[in-house]
Amino acid sequence: GIAKGLFKNTHLAVIHLRYNGIGDQGAKALAATLMQNSTLTEVDVARNRIGLDGTEALMKSMTHNQTLTHLDLQRNNISDKGGLAVGLALKINTSLTHLDLEGCRVGDIGTSAIFENLGSAYYAMTQSHHGQVRRRRMPIINNRIRFLNLGxxxxxxxxxxxxxxxxxxxxxxxxxxxxxxSISDGGAAAISEAIKVNTTLLELSLAGNHINEEGGRAVGEGMTANSTLVALELQRNRVPWVFETEGFTSNLTVRSFQSDLNLERVNVWMGYDDYATGYRQDISEARERGDVERPLEIFVPMSRALLSVHCMANAIGAEPVGTVQSTLGEYLNQSTCLLDLNLSRNLLRDDHLRVLCLTSLTLLDLSHNHIGNVGADFIFNSLSKQRGGGVLREIDL
Known part of the structure; x- marks a missing residue:
């Protein structure tokens, strides 16, 4: 019924249909509408049990429709075959700028098809005006897509x-x-080589993958050559905090905070959640490995102009109060721009808060720590001393 109504409607620009279970039949009806509709710019059909048939129909409509800019297909059963259809649509479509395919069971085959049409090359035989036949590298590039979610x-x-x-x-x-x-070190290295030369990407999330030390080193080296990324997410990987390569610190979680880069926001979540929930049993073993001391090292080279810092689940607070004061405390005291601080799921106690300057923040998350009434009183007393235009608008304890 909605699809039929859209045939005649010449005013509607945005339609949200998520959680309606329209399935393949509903997707096909919507696709038929999009073939002719010239007013819709945003369509959201997330979580609608759309499978391959519905996906292929929608993607075919994208080869004809030249007005739709936003398409959300989150949490549908698109699979690799659907990814192939998406890739073909991107080769032809000239209007789509935002595409959300989160949680759609797309694997390497479908992903490869999508990215081949966002930037790849083939070789063609061309003839010059002198009659010479040459083999030329011809790029295939869809530069219209601005936002792509394949999480x-x-x-x-x-x-x-x-x-x-x-x-x-x-x-x-x-x-x-x-x-x-399931991106591992090899995939991280390939992406890192790209960010050395890419000048338009502003936000990149590789959180929750299988990246280890080798991949972390590659990402760090890529960041040394990049000056445009403003947000990078690496949390929930297994990248060590600090390591040295050829005499300079190249690990991303350290390099990304240095003042010669343009990053405004960095999330680094090491995944030490087991320490935060069962630290009495694990903390001595963690100290022997050196893991507990590492998180605070990140604050030593950190840029004072950073806007947002997220360091969740890193066992911060297992150290003596003096160590916290000389690293995190010193950084917060000198920071000129920090507005958003997330230290949730750590081991912070009341006495740690006394050495932290929290007077410039607008967002503060200290949830899932070991903060009692004394610490809470300190935080709220700090609100009356806020400086630099900071006004705390949101707090999570």
Missing amino acids: GNEIGEEGSTHAGNALTINQGLTTLDLSNN
Whole structure:
């Protein structure tokens, strides 16, 4: 019924249909509408049990429709075959700028097809005006897509390698979410090579993947050559905090805070949640490995102009109060721009809060720590001393 109504409607620009269970039949009806509709700019059909048939119909409509800019297909059963259809649509469509495919069971095959049409190259035989036949590298680039969410899919090394290849050519994407996939060190390295030369990407999420020390080192080296990224997410990987390569610190979680980069927001969640929930048993073993001391090292080279810092679940607070004061405390005291601080799921206690300057913040998350009434009183007393235009608008204890 809605699809039929849209045939005649010449005013509606945005339609949200998520959680309606329209399935493949509903998606096909909507696709038929999009073939002819010239007013809709945003369509949200997330979580609607759309499978391959519905996806293929919608993507076919995208090869004809030239007005739709936002399409949300989150949490549908698109799969790799649906990813192939998406790739074909991106090759032809000239209007879509925002595409959300989070949690759609897209694997390496579908992902590769998508990124091949966002930036790849083929070789063609061309003839010059002198009659000479030459083999020329011809790029295939869709520079119109600005936002692409592929989080929560089944992307591994092959798909992430294609993502890296695309990013070396593509000059349109500004936000790319590859979180919660199966990207390992090889895929991280491919993406890192791309961010050395990419000048348009502003936000990149690789959170919740399988990136270890080697991949972390590669990402760090990529960041040394990049001056445009403003937000990077690496939480829930297994990247060590600090390591040295050829005499300089190249780990992303340290390099990203240095003042010669343009990052405004960085999330680094090491995943030490087990320490925060069962620290009495685990803390001595963690100290022997050196893991507990590492999180605070991040605050030593951190840029004073950073706007947001998220360091959740890192066992911060296991150290003596003096160590917290000389690292995190000193940073907060000198910071000129920090507005958003998230230290949730750590081991902070009341006595730690006394050495932290919290007077410039607008957002503060200290939930899931070990803060009692004394610490809470200190925080609220600090509100009367806020400086630098800081006005705390949201607090989570």
